[in-house]
Amino acid sequence: MHSKVVIIGSGPAGHTAALYLSRATLEPVMFEGFLANGFAAGGQLTTTTEVENYPGFPEGIKGVEIMEKFRQQSLRFGTNIITETISKVDLSARPFKLWREGKEAKDPDTADSIIIATGAAAKRLNLPGEETYWQLGISACAVCDGAVPIFRNKPLAVVGGGDSAAEEALFLTKYGSHVFVLVRRDKLRASKVMAKRLLSNSKVTVLWNTVPVECKGNGKLLNSIVTRNTKTDEIGELAVNGLFYAIGHAPATELVKGQIDLDEDGYVITKPDTTYTNIEGVFAAGDVKDKKYRQAITSAGSGCMAALECERWLSEKFDE
């Protein structure tokens, strides 16, 4: 199969790109993935309950439901959505080549252009109890989940010692009664200014040399975490109703590693204020290229940019 443009990934970035490209009659093909990178088609939002900060849904909307709406809108204008994962690409020459998972021995699909929208995943600790209380007290995004009622005026904990952890903890002081920051070492990795803001906030207590080792609750909601002192091995228990991971994200770039410029954390590098990668005809959108904002709306925004830039590139290349 040859297409003018293939979109790899089916989160807000991929679907927004699909919507724009299909309305522009470019007949995009989307590989939405089959449990690619550990996510159902639709991406990270399918793992959450309420989404309250996506404009247009004043009452909030379930993560699965909003992604189904994205999908319907892509289909409405003729996107060809294929429920398979791309396991291998060859970006060394155009048309680019793409292989589907399990069909690597067959002839590859080809495309004049590609939009990489494979997303990212928050790193997790895989603690006992984590699976039970994931999204029932445990989260990897304070901006997304901090305002929900289960955290209001409750003691909360953040794990991590970098800038993200400091930012998440300070953000959570608006909602929680107190915020404990669990730092594995005896110092923060966060920048001086963030560390100062964190340490001087009266609603924050930093627990040095401390890691969580178990998540406990009443079967419905988290209500405490077991902690271990990394120096003394002393075990403690902290009564908190929220545990926020701020230990980093892993962008889904294994597919393009070694073929496209990635930064030191594995994110696709795009030219400033654009979605252009270092390879002509290959664009990147969403969390796979964004380590700063990581929101559905910013991903959708960059999906739109990728589609417009791809459309322009295709017309310059092929319409002369």
Ligand SMILES: Cc1cc2nc3c(=O)[nH]c(=O)nc-3n(C[C@H](O)[C@H](O)[C@H](O)COP(=O)(O)OP(=O)(O)OC[C@H]3O[C@@H](n4cnc5c(N)ncnc54)[C@H](O)[C@@H]3O)c2cc1C
């Ligand atoms: C629990 C949770 C709650 C969140 N809540 C909010 C919120 O309330 N508001 C908000 O704005 N943001 C929220 N976010 C963040 C938001 O989900 C992300 O910023 C957004 O989904 C990123 O979109 P994306 O399109 O870049 O990629 P993703 O949503 O990461 O989707 C990428 C998709 O591509 C697929 N894929 C990956 N590799 C391949 C491949 N090789 N072939 C085919 N398919 C592939 C994946 O399976 C996945 O379905 C939340 C995130 C999480 C984890």
